[in-house]
């Protein structure tokens with residue numbers, strides 16, 4: 155929810171990075187029992203990018219972050235807050251944000267990770283915007299980055315074809331009025347059924363052992379059918395709630411950037427909200443689901459291709475493991 159007496163927060167610049175290695179569905183079908191036809195008709199995905207062995211979530215985040223600073227015309231020494239959203243950190247600790255702080259030559263500023271799976275960027279955007287509004291921080295770098303290929307089980311065809319790697323970033327700072335920039339943010343969670351989408355091994359519940367590795371517990375597991383149903387419901391609700399909070403209706407939106415998980419999920423939301431599909435920005439066919447990176451990568455593309463322009467009313471909305479969900483309503487400036 156936006157705070158009317160506090161300054162607005164503006165996205166000053168966007169940036170993204172996706173790895174060079176393009177893996178088409180036909181390439182997947184060489185090693186996985188699947189086909190381009192099955193993947194494309196069920197999901198809308200044609201290809202994804204897989205990072206090289208020497209690329210990590212922090213290296214991709216750093217490139218996206220540098221591009222966002224360049225687009226914003228902000229020098230590294232001006233950044234005083236870095237939040238990185240990821241479920242595939244370079245290592246459990248230290249945080250990927252600390253690695254980014256060093257890689258970008260930032261001052262010894264506040265840097266931390268948050269983990270809300272595919273909703274991570276929207277959580278980070280909300281946290282970052284509200285930290286700026288307090289006046290304690292001036293310029294924030296908010297990044298979503300994932301090397302999903304590092305946790306995919308390539309013997310599970312129902313999940314390994316869905317995800318890809320990449321990073322997206324924005325630079326935030328406060329504006330003047332209250333009717334521009336990030337008008338409102340929302341986030342939520344329901345932890346009642348974590349097994350719907352999880353990586354069961356490697357944490358304190360099931361630390362790494364020979365048994366956990368043998369059980370393939372360190373890979374992503376998902377109940378696709380259930381996630382599909384929940385995703386449609388929570389993304390529709392989050393969209394309606396944030397629009398209502400700020401006194402808008404779905405038909406006033408100029409552009410919606412949904413989490414890029416499945417084209418059928420996006421089509422269902424469009425039909426429930428009664429918003430035409432051409433208002434939705436989609437790049438799912440090119441990148442697959444890049445989890446916390448999906449919305450900032452799509453936002454960067456939409457901004458650079460002028461699909462989003464000054465004055466446009468923009469909705470970012472997503473969901474992910476947890477379950478988590480989030481939304482952000484933005485008057486682009």
Ligand SMILES: CC(C)(COP(=O)(O)OP(=O)(O)OC[C@H]1O[C@@H](n2cnc3c(N)ncnc32)[C@H](O)[C@@H]1OP(=O)(O)O)[C@@H](O)C(=O)NCCC(=O)NCCS
Pocket residue numbers: 187188189192193196197272311312313315351376377378379381382385415416443473474475
């Ligand atoms: C994963 C998903 C595409 C599966 O689609 P679905 O229509 O539910 O497919 P099902 O799981 O019912 O599987 C149907 C059949 O296809 C098979 N199949 C699964 N993956 C396959 C693949 N990659 N290639 C070919 N066949 C596949 C299944 O084995 C099953 O075969 P069977 O009927 O002989 O048992 C869909 O459930 C989905 O997208 N869910 C949401 C996932 C998501 O967005 N996750 C990210 C959250 S952030």
